[in-house]
Structure formats: C-alpha cells, structure tokens
Amino acid sequence: MKKLFLKLPIYVECARIPKNGALNRTLRKIILMGVLTVLTASCAHQKQLSRDEWLALTQRNYSGVTKETLIAKAEEVLRLADGDDFKFHHSENGFTASRNWLVYIVIGAASGTDVWNFQVEPTTDSWKVKVSVSTTSGNTSATAVGAITTPNQSSTEQGNAIYNIFWNRLDYLLGKSTQWMDCRLASRKLSSGEYFGNDEALCNSFNMTNNYPLDLSDAEIERIFQTYPVAKEDYLKKRRKSQAKEL
Known part of the structure; x- marks a missing residue:
C-alpha cells in the first residue's frame, strides 16, 4: 500500500506551531477550516444518473473476442495503473480487484480501499461486460481538543469519468481504439465538463504508477x-x- 502526501495551498507544519497559547489554538482552527474547505470542495453537486444512464455507463457488449481475453485485458488495465498494489480474486466469469490507499494531510490522515468488480456474461451473439468500482474510506483529523475519527463509509462511484477511462483503455488493449486515455487527457475532459465524478481509482499521480502500454x-x-x-x-x-x- 502506497502512501499519499497531499500538499494543500494552506500547507503548514503543525510541529512548527507553539504548543501553548491562544495563537496556537487560533492557528489550528484556521488550518482545520482550510483543510475542510478543500476536502469538501469535491463534494459539490454533480449530475445524478438515471438507472438507464447507469447501466449504459457500467456495461458494454463485445463480439469477436473470447471471454478469457476480455478478462485478461481488463486485468491488464488495472495492472498498468498500479499493478503492485492491486490484489486480484478471480472467478469463472471475471474478478474483483482491491487496492488499499493511505493519504496524509497536514493535520490528519485518510485511508481506504478501492474495489473493482468485473464480470462477463454470455448473450446470444456477444459478451455483456459489467464493471463497477466502489470505495470504502475513513479519516482521522487532529483538532485543538484531540483526534476526531470518522467511521468508514462505502460508496459506489456514480460519475462517468472513471468508467469512461476504464472502457477507453480496455478498448485500446483489445485493438478497438487507437488512443490511450492517459490521465492528463482525462483531466482535461474533467475540466471541460465532458467527464464528471472521481477518477482517482485510475488516475492518481501521487501514489499510482500509471504505466503505459x-x-x-x-x-x-x-x-x-x-x-x-x-x-x-x-x-x-x-x-x-x-x-x-x-x-
């Protein structure tokens, strides 16, 4: 499991703040408020997907390729992103892959696990491929009165960014696309609004290797x-x- 040291605009080393006094308490409150502001910015409103949109985003149909090839190439997508940290659990029709992560910030830490579920089902003349990614995470923050721990929470990614990146890379490895969705290109699509949601389960330059084919x-x-x-x-x-x- 790799560790992520997140540098924020309000970066202050708490060790350099005096241990006592009103100034110390004030500084700590300012730092905490700034960190919370940065962290909660990612919770801004994003598009809510309908059931049909969700199914279209997380499922694809492939023909002219074997089930074993689909599974192997999907696994390769994740291994290229951060093969050392993914743990794979295989089944007859796919796999689950988990990746633990740890984030250090100025006055706290967050840890969690990304879990990918990839399954292949036969249809009349093709394969239906399903993928989903969920994250379980919790955090501990230091305050003037002591540490505050948030219990682990789990959620399935509802944005289109992570899935579009995954499908594009799978298509590339299958020879169905000539463009590899690198993280800088994905970032530009997020900035333009074409993509929305979280892409960090595949694009995280701090603690992922992000290798290329x-x-x-x-x-x-x-x-x-x-x-x-x-x-x-x-x-x-x-x-x-x-x-x-x-x-």
Whole structure:
C-alpha cells in the first residue's frame, strides 16, 4: 500500500506551531477550516444518473473476442495503473480487484480501499461486460481538543469519468481504439465538463504508477509525452528493453 502526501495551498507544519497559547489554538482552527474547505470542495453537486444512464455507463457488449481475453485485458488495465498494489480474486466469469490507499494531510490522515468488480456474461451473439468500482474510506483529523475519527463509509462511484477511462483503455488493449486515455487527457475532459465524478481509482499521480502500454504508436507517444521529454525517454527505454527480451 502506497502512501499519499497531499500538499494543500494552506500547507503548514503543525510541529512548527507553539504548543501553548491562544495563537496556537487560533492557528489550528484556521488550518482545520482550510483543510475542510478543500476536502469538501469535491463534494459539490454533480449530475445524478438515471438507472438507464447507469447501466449504459457500467456495461458494454463485445463480439469477436473470447471471454478469457476480455478478462485478461481488463486485468491488464488495472495492472498498468498500479499493478503492485492491486490484489486480484478471480472467478469463472471475471474478478474483483482491491487496492488499499493511505493519504496524509497536514493535520490528519485518510485511508481506504478501492474495489473493482468485473464480470462477463454470455448473450446470444456477444459478451455483456459489467464493471463497477466502489470505495470504502475513513479519516482521522487532529483538532485543538484531540483526534476526531470518522467511521468508514462505502460508496459506489456514480460519475462517468472513471468508467469512461476504464472502457477507453480496455478498448485500446483489445485493438478497438487507437488512443490511450492517459490521465492528463482525462483531466482535461474533467475540466471541460465532458467527464464528471472521481477518477482517482485510475488516475492518481501521487501514489499510482500509471504505466503505459508498450505498443503505443508514434503519434500517441508524441501526444502523451510532447512536454515531458524525460518521461518519453524512460518509456522508450522500457519498450526497447521489452522488445529485446522477445528476440
């Protein structure tokens, strides 16, 4: 399990605040209010999905591919995101994959688990593929009167961002798309409003490896790494090393 150290605009090291006095209490209140403001900003109103919209978002039909290939490529999507931290539990028609995470902020910490459920069902002439991701999380915050712990809460992601990223990457690995949905592209779609919801179960630069398939086209390499020459060279080195092993 990787640890995330979250840097906020109001970053203050509590260890540097005097242990006693009214100033200490005031500063702690200001810090706590600022942290809560940042953290609750993500709770802003987002679109509510109807049942039909939810089903359309979390299900796809695939033909011309085997069930085993669908399962293997779905697993690869998650392993590329952060293979070291995912734990897979396989079944005949799919898998569940869990990933623990831990976040440190200035005066507290949050921890949780993302759980993916991927299942494949036969239809008359295709495979119906279902995916969902839920998060269980809790947090502990330091205050002037002591630590406050919030009990673990569980929720299933209702936004379209995480699912659109997953389906795009699965389509790429299946050869049905030529564009890999990298996290910077997903971020731009979130900013424009095309995507909404939380994408951190796949896109988290703080504590996920976010690897890329080693068969990216030259055009995709230029698009993804155009302003990141060092990352581009690292990617090309990995690809050359992989190709050398195959010889």
